[in-house]
Amino acid sequence: FASYYGNHMVLQKEPVGAMVWGHGEPGATVAVALSRDSSLVIMKKTAPVKGPSGTWTIVLDPMDPGGPYTLTAMQGSENMTLQDVYFGDVWLCSGQSNMVMTVLQVTNASRELADAAHYPYVRLFAVAPTRSDVELLDLEHILLPWSIPTAENLGHGNFTYFSAVCWLLGRSLYEARQYPIGLVEAAWGGTPIEAWSSPRALQACGLQGDMGSKAGSSSPNFRPGFVCTPLSPALASGLSPNPLLSGPQTPSVLWNAMIHPLLNMTLQGVAWYQGEANAFLNTDQYNCTFPTLITDWRWAFHTGSAGQTELLLPFGFVQLSTYHQQSPDDSFARLRWHQTADLGVVPNARMPNTFMAVAMDLGDEHSPYGRRVQAHPSLLFLGSIHPRDKQNVAHRLQLGARAVAYREKNLVFQGPYPTRAILEVTKGLLNITYSQELVCRQRDTQAFEVCCSGQHGWVLAPVVMVESRRVTLALGGCGTLVLGLRYAWAEWPCDYQSCALYNTQGLPAPPFL
Numbered sequence: 001f002a003s004y005y006g007n008h009m010v011l012q013k014e015p016v017g018a019m020v021w022g023h024g025e026p027g028a029t030v031a032v033a034l035s036r037d038s039s040l041v042i043m044k045k046t047a048p049v050k051g052p053s054g055t056w057t058i059v060l061d062p063m064d065p066g067g068p069y070t071l072t073a074m075q076g077s078e079n080m081t082l083q084d085v086y087f088g089d090v091w092l093c094s095g096q097s098n099m100v101m102t103v104l105q106v107t108n109a110s111r112e113l114a115d116a117a118h119y120p121y122v123r124l125f126a127v128a129p130t131r132s133d134v135e136l137l138d139l140e141h142i143l144l145p146w147s148i149p150t151a152e153n154l155g156h157g158n159f160t161y162f163s164a165v166c167w168l169l170g171r172s173l174y175e176a177r178q179y180p181i182g183l184v185e186a187a188w189g190g191t192p193i194e195a196w197s198s199p200r201a202l203q204a205c206g207l208q209g210d211m212g213s214k215a216g217s218s219s220p221n222f223r224p225g226f227v228c229t230p231l232s233p234a235l236a237s238g239l240s241p242n243p244l245l246s247g248p249q250t251p252s253v254l255w256n257a258m259i260h261p262l263l264n265m266t267l268q269g270v271a272w273y274q275g276e277a278n279a280f281l282n283t284d285q286y287n288c289t290f291p292t293l294i295t296d297w298r299w300a301f302h303t304g305s306a307g308q309t310e311l312l313l314p315f316g317f318v319q320l321s322t323y324h325q326q327s328p329d330d331s332f333a334r335l336r337w338h339q340t341a342d343l344g345v346v347p348n349a350r351m352p353n354t355f356m357a358v359a360m361d362l363g364d365e366h367s368p369y370g371r372r373v374q375a376h377p378s379l380l381f382l383g384s385i386h387p388r389d390k391q392n393v394a395h396r397l398q399l400g401a402r403a404v405a406y407r408e409k410n411l412v413f414q415g416p417y418p419t420r421a422i423l424e425v426t427k428g429l430l431n432i433t434y435s436q437e438l439v440c441r442q443r444d445t446q447a448f449e450v451c452c453s454g455q456h457g458w459v460l461a462p463v464v465m466v467e468s469r470r471v472t473l474a475l476g477g478c479g480t481l482v483l484g485l486r487y488a489w490a491e492w493p494c495d496y497q498s499c500a501l502y503n504t505q506g507l508p509a510p511p512f513l
Contacts, residue, residue, distance in 0.1 A: 009146040010123045010182025012266035013087040014062035016308040021264045026051030031074045063087040065179035088180030093166035095274035097189030103164045104155030106390045113151035126161040127186040131253035135260040168394030186258045192277040195254040201296040205288040263304030269314035269405045279331040286338035312353040314405035322363030322492040332491040344512040345417045355400025361499040415507035430473040436503045440466040447500040451484030486513045
């Protein structure tokens, strides 16, 4: 078997077949047997070992959830047997450090670790941080082989294993579905999306391997036509948006070493928490690189699993949380917008079968992980890029997973979003209609801003009234023409769970422009 396989693993259940693969002597035949109670063989299949790669692949018949089973691969007189194998749903969790943060590092860590013993059918596997300049067929290093959850392997250390977001999501899915869940973590802190992207995906967005833009590229660039949107401080100061990258930041090196070896897996879905690194690198190309990564991964997993992984593989992600309080930089706000392909809400036409957990209201200024004090000529900005509340992140993710991946009906999984805006010129008011019933937690907030005709810069639009699904804003001296409207457009837009608008289920309204 390939190095991904092991005792205690979870393979994807029906309605699709789980693919298994491994290595052998070119030209030989490998037989794979699935049995129960050590002797009752319920399935046996054979496959040739292909040269020159020396690999074989077999798609098992669709299996109902459950177990335990024994899986044996045989070539001649040699065999390898895996015990305690279950069928259920397999989720891949990837991204950077907020995905890497372990259960040891989250709020109420002691209680979360103690609860591990209650979930023996949620199984864990962690890929070791590895990079490669070429696409690998198999994993070179494994951080945690398939394991039953314990306090030790859920909280092995800071930023080691196991991912808190991944674990809490999988645990919630197990509670909702009541069958085994397999969680595969492949994440590395501080890494940009370009490192997780294949060369073909980067090329589709006009990026080359050295991160320079190709001449004449039509890659989307975020610069709305009205005058109120300034250049980011980094661009305004002349800093290059495409520095030469090295190590795990190098384009495609994590795709090569940590994702490509997994492509034969049959998957139920992907959970992604990444983007902080791209608030400082190719920020305004994220509206291309992220949707393209999703499309490319889907095609690659579908192809690699012989069509068993769904072509529109459910893909969930966490919208960026916060970093520095009172920072004037808008790169986090722009990155949040680009995470939705500049449409504000998902699923959408460019990102079908996706779901998003809004996290901008979960900032944690006292988090000891990645806490920074950023100097400014007149201010100090306090904050941390690693909030400890991963429970709310996972809760919002699992709502999206249940609605999108599992198609649960009548499940509210996202916050309210504006559907129209009507200007009352004579009264100097702007009425915004939302998609859901609103709960206003901060009436005097500075959350709404408008771009006015003849003015350079955004001006606050105070909330006058919130009723049912409508918000009324005062435009002040804005005049008769409003060129733009934005909400929660800041690096740290609100205090903990205290943004302006939520729905009655407690889900925050996402930012918009």
